[in-house]
Amino acid sequence: MEQTEQSKSRYGMVVDLDKCTGCGDCVVACAIENNVAPAEQKATERTGITWLRVYPVTNGEAFPAHDAVFVPMMCQQCGHHTPCVSVCPQNAVEVDPTTGIVGQIPQRCLGCRYCMTACPFHARYFNWWDPEWPAGTEAQLNPDVAPRMRGVAEKCNFCHGRLHAARTRAAAEGKSNIASPAYTPACAESCPAQAIVFGDLADESSDVARLSKAHDTFRFLSKLGTEPKVYYHSAKEWVRKMADQSPAV
Amino acid sequence: MNITRRELLTLAGGSVLGTLFTPIPWKLLDDSAIWTQNWSRIPALRHGPVSYRLSACPLCPGGCALNVRCVQGRPVSLGAVPEHPVSNGVICATAYAGHHLATHPLRLHQPYAFNGKTGESTLLPMNEADIASRLGGQVRKIAQSPSDGVIAILDQRPGRAISAFYQEFLAGFPGSHYVVAPGADDPTLSALSALCDFKDLVPSYDFENARTILSFGAPLLDGWGTPGRMYAALHNRAQKGRTLIQAEGVHSRTALQADTWLPLMAGTEAAFALAVGHVIIQEGRYPALVARHVRNFPEYAELTRAFAPERVAQVCGLSAEQIIATARAIASGPSIVISGGNPAGGPFDTGTETAIAALNVLSGNVGCSGGVLLRAAVPAPVHAPKPAVSLATIPDHSIKVLILDAAASGNTYPLALLTRKLVRQDAVVVQFSAFLSSQSGAADFILPVPAPFESLEEVQSPAGADRAFFALSSPFMSASDKAVDPVAFLSRVATAAGLAIPQAASTEVLLKQRSEAIFASHRGVVTGPAGTRMQMKDTVSADDVWKALTDGGYWIDDSTRQPASIPSALPAAISAGQQAALSGTPSLPEGTFRLMPFGWRGATMTAAVAPVMSKLFQESNLRALGGRLHINPATAAACGLADGESARITTAAGTLTMPVVVDASVMPGLLHAAVGPVPNKTATATRPESEGILALCSLQDDGSWRFTEASMGKA
Numbered sequence: 001m002e003q004t005e006q007s008k009s010r011y012g013m014v015v016d017l018d019k020c021t022g023c024g025d026c027v028v029a030c031a032i033e034n035n036v037a038p039a040e041q042k043a044t045e046r047t048g049i050t051w052l053r054v055y056p057v058t059n060g061e062a063f064p065a066h067d068a069v070f071v072p073m074m075c076q077q078c079g080h081h082t083p084c085v086s087v088c089p090q091n092a093v094e095v096d097p098t099t100g101i102v103g104q105i106p107q108r109c110l111g112c113r114y115c116m117t118a119c120p121f122h123a124r125y126f127n128w129w130d131p132e133w134p135a136g137t138e139a140q141l142n143p144d145v146a147p148r149m150r151g152v153a154e155k156c157n158f159c160h161g162r163l164h165a166a167r168t169r170a171a172a173e174g175k176s177n178i179a180s181p182a183y184t185p186a187c188a189e190s191c192p193a194q195a196i197v198f199g200d201l202a203d204e205s206s207d208v209a210r211l212s213k214a215h216d217t218f219r220f221l222s223k224l225g226t227e228p229k230v231y232y233h234s235a236k237e238w239v240r241k242m243a244d245q246s247p248a249v
Numbered sequence: 250m251n252i253t254r255r256e257l258l259t260l261a262g263g264s265v266l267g268t269l270f271t272p273i274p275w276k277l278l279d280d281s282a283i284w285t286q287n288w289s290r291i292p293a294l295r296h297g298p299v300s301y302r303l304s305a306c307p308l309c310p311g312g313c314a315l316n317v318r319c320v321q322g323r324p325v326s327l328g329a330v331p332e333h334p335v336s337n338g339v340i341c342a343t344a345y346a347g348h349h350l351a352t353h354p355l356r357l358h359q360p361y362a363f364n365g366k367t368g369e370s371t372l373l374p375m376n377e378a379d380i381a382s383r384l385g386g387q388v389r390k391i392a393q394s395p396s397d398g399v400i401a402i403l404d405q406r407p408g409r410a411i412s413a414f415y416q417e418f419l420a421g422f423p424g425s426h427y428v429v430a431p432g433a434d435d436p437t438l439s440a441l442s443a444l445c446d447f448k449d450l451v452p453s454y455d456f457e458n459a460r461t462i463l464s465f466g467a468p469l470l471d472g473w474g475t476p477g478r479m480y481a482a483l484h485n486r487a488q489k490g491r492t493l494i495q496a497e498g499v500h501s502r503t504a505l506q507a508d509t510w511l512p513l514m515a516g517t518e519a520a521f522a523l524a525v526g527h528v529i530i531q532e533g534r535y536p537a538l539v540a541r542h543v544r545n546f547p548e549y550a551e552l553t554r555a556f557a558p559e560r561v562a563q564v565c566g567l568s569a570e571q572i573i574a575t576a577r578a579i580a581s582g583p584s585i586v587i588s589g590g591n592p593a594g595g596p597f598d599t600g601t602e603t604a605i606a607a608l609n610v611l612s613g614n615v616g617c618s619g620g621v622l623l624r625a626a627v628p629a630p631v632h633a634p635k636p637a638v639s640l641a642t643i644p645d646h647s648i649k650v651l652i653l654d655a656a657a658s659g660n661t662y663p664l665a666l667l668t669r670k671l672v673r674q675d676a677v678v679v680q681f682s683a684f685l686s687s688q689s690g691a692a693d694f695i696l697p698v699p700a701p702f703e704s705l706e707e708v709q710s711p712a713g714a715d716r717a718f719f720a721l722s723s724p725f726m727s728a729s730d731k732a733v734d735p736v737a738f739l740s741r742v743a744t745a746a747g748l749a750i751p752q753a754a755s756t757e758v759l760l761k762q763r764s765e766a767i768f769a770s771h772r773g774v775v776t777g778p779a780g781t782r783m784q785m786k787d788t789v790s791a792d793d794v795w796k797a798l799t800d801g802g803y804w805i806d807d808s809t810r811q812p813a814s815i816p817s818a819l820p821a822a823i824s825a826g827q828q829a830a831l832s833g834t835p836s837l838p839e840g841t842f843r844l845m846p847f848g849w850r851g852a853t854m855t856a857a858v859a860p861v862m863s864k865l866f867q868e869s870n871l872r873a874l875g876g877r878l879h880i881n882p883a884t885a886a887a888c889g890l891a892d893g894e895s896a897r898i899t900t901a902a903g904t905l906t907m908p909v910v911v912d913a914s915v916m917p918g919l920l921h922a923a924v925g926p927v928p929n930k931t932a933t934a935t936r937p938e939s940e941g942i943l944a945l946c947s948l949q950d951d952g953s954w955r956f957t958e959a960s961m962g963k964a
């Protein structure tokens with residue numbers, strides 16, 4: 001099942017909320033893969049950087065009617081009128097037409113944070129401090145992903161470093177296409193419950209395309225018409241009903 | 250010419266406006282953006298040849314296999330090994346960041362002594378030889394006059410090659426103790442071992458073939474055992490015809506995933522277990538063989554007579570129908586009943602653990618597929634001469650020299666469990682640890698051992714594993730020159746004491762001996778890093794086995810070993826606590842609550858967690874931050890507390906102020922106190938972190954501390 005990247009892939013995800021146990025593997029694997037620095041001592045939930053954040057969301061009922069799910073929330077890779085793209089004064093946010101991935105270019109970013117305000121999913125983060133690791137850890141950073149500097153915004157880019165590596169491997173093998181399993185973001189790879197399925201939504205035969213159209217699959221804030229490429233699935237009605245609001249709020 | 254103020258302002262305004270139409274401001278902005286990306290605070294990435302190595306995770310006894318990606322020989326990421334028979338392609342969040350531990354801010358780089366009192370102390374650098382000499386003097390006095398106090402070693406990961414060395418070392422001292430740390434063994438299997446005669450075999454759980462699993466709060470899907478095994482066994486249960494019933498007073502991660510969650514009142518677990526036993530007996534759902542061959546069956550039947558579901562339902566928060574349905578579920582086929590313990594809350598009291606374990610015997614699931622199976626232990630070169638004991642069995646104020654082996658166990662326990670065993674004066678506590686941990690607060694001397702992935706460490710079958718397993722965590726970083734090998738250090742102490750105590754060169758020598766013992770056992774298969782399989786019974790050499798293991802291979806035993814019959818017993822009596830539970834006393838006096846500490850395995854402050862784990866604790870609220878008190882909204886309202894406010898908790902052991910998290914997943918009346926990492930520290934620490942809520946827990950005679958009566962008010 002090979003896909004032609006040049007034929008306009010639309011990479012996306014389906015997250016099964018009924019399978020997610022909130023273990024946090026995806027969050028840490030993401031931070032390691034993308035060289036996201038540990039929290040500065042004063043950092044909080046509002047000022048920390050988590051390209052992928054897992055929100056515990058409850059049904060609001062009292063004990064023991066209480067129920068909860070864990071919602072992994074990363075950049076939703078909006079495919080239409082992408083809010084962060086349209087507000088960026090520096091063209092620091094671009095949508096790759098061949099993959100559909102919304103990329104962030106920190107070197108262009110001025111730190112105005114318009115994109116953070118515009119993002120309805122609160123999936124963008126700002127570097128309030130210098131990226132700092134304990135002495136010696138810097139030698140153990142992933143050499144494929146450049147750390148970002150203080151004063152710029154950043155976000156999930158579906159592990160762009162892995163996409164580049166997969167492209168390079170494919171080219172070395174004389175191929176112009178990326179076979180689907182060759183490119184998997186760290187979160188999907190690390191999920192022990194296999195709750196995150198990643199792939200090309202444009203490939204009708206892919207698991208992700210099939211699951212994105214399955215019963216009980218939904219997208220957050222679909223009413224805004226931004227066409228996110230991250231889908232969620234839950235058999236629980238109360239979970240699907242919350243789709244009209246961001247779990248970050 | 251006179252220049253008016255108005256003209257000056259007009260010129261300034263015009264200049265500013267005009268400048269906007271020149272490239273100057275835009276160029277400045279652009280240049281500052283480029284400058285920030287090149288300034289000195291951006292880490293320089295290390296590029297070079299990429300290589301992959303296989304290893305095993307030493308951060309807890311889970312036994313997970315690792316695929317280590319290295320650049321220029323330095324690890325840059327750890328990943329799971331797909332299709333691995335033990336970890337099934339899964340590692341936990343702690344392991345993903347494990348390679349960052351070697352540079353942790355709390356890392357110890359040289360031996361220290363405490364200068365001053367614990368809590369106000371600072372660390373005083375020392376050298377290993379001085380500590381060995383001082384300890385040697387103490388040890389010699391103990392050997393000459395054991396009545397003044399004895400020597401003990403506390404092992405946080407028993408069963409290792411070094412554990413046998415500790416036991417050999419202690420065999421030279423009359424009255425000495427080899428102590429297994431609380432929580433190191435699975436409490437249900439320990440209780441079962443007291444009820445059944447397993448001889449030299451090790452009990453284990455057959456989750457893969459169980460039809461029903463009744464868990465008394467065991468975090469089965471939250472780090473228990475080997476996470477990959479538990480995910481494989483417990484996901485897609487409907488297709489496998491498997492049911493998970495979770496009974497606990499918190500809607501935990503495992504409870505959220507369970508087929509049935511029973512919101513059981515904390516403290517009534519024994520009454521609930523005995524009620525389940527009552528239903529099984531009254532409805533005749535036990536195997537006939539149990540009634541004929543299990544000792545104390547009539548006594549147990551008589552004992553459970555008082556625990557009718559209707560009566561127990563009044564105290565445990567469940568309905569009689571729920572109790573009956575649970576009993577029928579576990580009696581309907583192969584089943585496992587497990588308490589599992591909590592990484593920070595420890596086991597239940599002995600009586601409760603026995604009542605829970607007894608259900609496995611009553612339902613006839615000991616020695617049966619889908620229940621509790623037996624397996625052989627990992628071959629060892631020598632038979633350990635000193636039996637292991639628990640802390641609770643040691644008389645208070647009797648230990649003069651205590652050596653803490655702080656191997657990563659993932660669990661923690663109150664320090665008072667240790668300190669009350671020390672003689673009142675002149676006791677010496679020595680800790681082997683790579684990091685400054687909460688337990689360092691009890692130590693007089695701290696000796697730095699190599700951090701994870703800096704030395705060969707053994708990884709064995711975790712608690713409940715269905716087959717004996719052995720692997721080596723290969724080092725891919727070099728240890729510091731000042732790192733101490735506990736084996737070499739204790740040999741030096743023995744020399745300083747002038748005692749003829751068995752000596753060994755190093756931990757690596759012990760590991761090689763164990764590898765040779767595995768080879769000599771002719772049991773099982775060693776799988777090499779390239780997937781090559783070596784049957785031990787075939788012609789291979791001990792060197793081949795050692796090479797395969799040090800290259801990231803692993804050994805797995807052939808199969809489980811089921812004896813024809815297992816002499817078993819059921820409990821004949823219950824404790825006063827269980828009687829009290831049934832009589833309704835769990836409903837505590839007005840204004841008091843039940844305090845229950847909880848933690849997440851591997852993040853309980855007995856070992857360091859990588860700074861990047863702040864993504865889970867500090868930069869999001871996915872995991873409970875240490876030192877936070879989770880309480881039900883009704884409990885908060887009753888005490889006039891709101892989310893984020895501070896509560897003052899008082900128990901018989903003292904008072905502590907903690908921020909409150911209002912959490913509807915916690916049963917009303919329960920104070921669910923998180924034990925775990927505090928916000929990230931980037932400076933080098935000079936004193937251990939306080940153990941927090943564990944200092945307030947009441948220690949029972951059997952060494953348990955699961956529940957403590959507490960009062961709470963607004964701070």
